[in-house]
Amino acid sequence: MGTTQLETVPEPKYWHLKTVLSEALDSDFSVGEVLPNERELAARFGVARATLRQALEQLELEGRLLRRRGVGTTVAPPRVGVAVGTEQHTWPGAPSDVWEPVDCFLKVPPAAVADTLGTDRADEVHTVRRLRTSDGQPVAAELLYIPASSVPGLTAVDAPSGAARARAVLRELQRLELQGRQSAVELGSARADDARELDRLPGAPVLVVTTRFLSGGRTAALAVATYRADTCRLTFSDSGAVEIHHEAAERQVS
Amino acid sequence: MGTTQLETVPEPKYWHLKTVLSEALDSDFSVGEVLPNERELAARFGVARATLRQALEQLELEGRLLRRRGVGTTVAPPRVGVAVGTEQHTWPGAPSDVWEPVDCFLKVPPAAVADTLGTDRADEVHTVRRLRTSDGQPVAAELLYIPASSVPGLTAVDAPSGAARARAVLRELQRLELQGRQSAVELGSARADDARELDRLPGAPVLVVTTRFLSGGRTAALAVATYRADTCRLTFSDSGAVEIHHEAAERQVS
DNA sequence: CAGTGGTCTAGACCACAGG
DNA sequence: CTGTGGTCTAGACCACTGG
Numbered sequence: 001m002g003t004t005q006l007e008t009v010p011e012p013k014y015w016h017l018k019t020v021l022s023e024a025l026d027s028d029f030s031v032g033e034v035l036p037n038e039r040e041l042a043a044r045f046g047v048a049r050a051t052l053r054q055a056l057e058q059l060e061l062e063g064r065l066l067r068r069r070g071v072g073t074t075v076a077p078p079r080v081g082v083a084v085g086t087e088q089h090t091w092p093g094a095p096s097d098v099w100e101p102v103d104c105f106l107k108v109p110p111a112a113v114a115d116t117l118g119t120d121r122a123d124e125v126h127t128v129r130r131l132r133t134s135d136g137q138p139v140a141a142e143l144l145y146i147p148a149s150s151v152p153g154l155t156a157v158d159a160p161s162g163a164a165r166a167r168a169v170l171r172e173l174q175r176l177e178l179q180g181r182q183s184a185v186e187l188g189s190a191r192a193d194d195a196r197e198l199d200r201l202p203g204a205p206v207l208v209v210t211t212r213f214l215s216g217g218r219t220a221a222l223a224v225a226t227y228r229a230d231t232c233r234l235t236f237s238d239s240g241a242v243e244i245h246h247e248a249a250e251r252q253v254s
Numbered sequence: 255m256g257t258t259q260l261e262t263v264p265e266p267k268y269w270h271l272k273t274v275l276s277e278a279l280d281s282d283f284s285v286g287e288v289l290p291n292e293r294e295l296a297a298r299f300g301v302a303r304a305t306l307r308q309a310l311e312q313l314e315l316e317g318r319l320l321r322r323r324g325v326g327t328t329v330a331p332p333r334v335g336v337a338v339g340t341e342q343h344t345w346p347g348a349p350s351d352v353w354e355p356v357d358c359f360l361k362v363p364p365a366a367v368a369d370t371l372g373t374d375r376a377d378e379v380h381t382v383r384r385l386r387t388s389d390g391q392p393v394a395a396e397l398l399y400i401p402a403s404s405v406p407g408l409t410a411v412d413a414p415s416g417a418a419r420a421r422a423v424l425r426e427l428q429r430l431e432l433q434g435r436q437s438a439v440e441l442g443s444a445r446a447d448d449a450r451e452l453d454r455l456p457g458a459p460v461l462v463v464t465t466r467f468l469s470g471g472r473t474a475a476l477a478v479a480t481y482r483a484d485t486c487r488l489t490f491s492d493s494g495a496v497e498i499h500h501e502a503a504e505r506q507v508s
Numbered sequence: 509c510a511g512t513g514g515t516c517t518a519g520a521c522c523a524c525a526g527g
Numbered sequence: 528c529t530g531t532g533g534t535c536t537a538g539a540c541c542a543c544t545g546g
Contacts, residue, residue: 070525182491187483229441237436323513324544
């Protein structure tokens with residue numbers, strides 16, 4: 001006989017494993033429950049640990065699992081919906097803002113940032129560090145770049161750095177007229193500093209949201225926010241309604 | 255000597271490798287150029303192939319590399335910006351639409367979809383399959399779910415399925431008054447069928463954009479679009495301006 | 509066909525959390 | 528300290544692309 005090929009191609013083991021585990025998660029586990037450890041799971045399914053890990057990795061990427069070194073693997077709650085972008089035509093730091101200023105300092109930004117802002121690459125700009133939390137969990141870390149020209153009324157003596165200074169900078173920013181914002185979302189991996197704030201390992205997948213704040217025909221501020229890709233769903237709407245979904249599942253299609 | 259620990263913690267090898275490779279890509283390679291194969295790279299850096307692959311995986315995730323089985327690893331062009339969502343207050347299928355209808359059939363949707371649409375879980379809905387390309391490359395695959403009640407004028411005899419039917423359904427949809435849309439972006443992994451259309455392997459990272467089209471106080475249609483996460487940057491703006499960025503770099507911050 | 513990336517194994521050691 | 532997930536190795540075989 002020989003070449004009688006019943007199935008065209010064999011499904012990769014880790015792919016099949018992922019499916020099986022996914023169904024088991026739906027039926028036999030509840031949110032927060034800890035799974036057996038990787039060595040036992042691998043043995044139970046008769047695969048090498050590396051293969052089992054490949055399946056777990058995918059499930060974590062899809063927000064189904066939460067793995068912590070030294071602790072274990074637990075079933076993750078549904079992703080939290082975080083509103084981003086267009087529903088609020090406001091500057092960062094507006095009263096309705098959900099971000100918490102952490103720090104502020106004058107710094108020479110990366111070249112790409114300087115180019116977008118239209119400043120000289122050697123110029124320092126106000127760099128505000130902010131953190132966003134949801135349900136007590138950190139979901140995003142942000143760097144906000146604000147050229148000195150966007151906050152002319154700022155007194156240098158106010159405070160050299162720190163959260164107080166950050167608030168002062170944001171307060172000054174409100175005085176400008178906001179014409180609009182442009183945002184982009186892309187996949188990235190967490191830098192070491194962001195990873196620390198987000199309670200993840202460096203390299204963890206994140207959704208990078210880059211936002212340009214426009215005023216007077218130029219980019220008055222630039223925000224680069226990194227959201228935890230495993231726990232967040234970024235929401236935006238155009239109908240003026242604010243509406244933050246927070247409810248639930250909508251598991252991906254079969 | 256002994257425990258003199260110069261650095262607090264050793265950086266993982268693959269992380270360091272990724273940095274080195276990233277810099278090499280910036281300085282010594284140009285877009286489209288093929289890298290040495292994995293076995294040679296691993297040998298050159300003195301690591302196991304699996305470790306080298308971990309670094310390549312991250313770089314591919316960040317859109318820096320493109321790997322194709324049987325071909326090789328090449329330097330990827332900058333991510334293409336694709337406009338999504340709020341700049342066009344239009345139904346899918348409107349004249350300005352960038353999507354290409356591929357097929358259409360009546361099908362019982364996943365339970366979560368039925369729940370969002372407010373239809374019975376056993377009811378069939380029009381399911382339109384669409385494809386989005388940019389520069390000749392496929393960037394996204396979409397499933398559009400449209401309850402029969404949203405397209406009452408549709409004649410059943412028109413065509414049983416196919417692209418023609420898809421266009422007919424979308425044409426009917428334009429008759430409704432669109433009140434707004436709500437979208438969400440999250441990270442996912444490509445299903446087998448999407449992966450095929452996007453020229454990727456199953457499980458490849460994708461940005462899943464879920465959009466509810468609102469009319470008459472209910473969800474008149476639901477779109478689930480999966481974008482290639484490695485090659486796409488999703489853009490949206492709120493200032494009425496359409497503006498599709500397409501230019502360039504803005505490499506992530508240092 | 510030869511060469512590429514993709515999958516898989518069986519082991520080892522490390523870093524971290526918690527008792 | 529024990530147990531967890533994270534890193535790393537050296538090898539094997541498979542699936543695909545292209546000449």
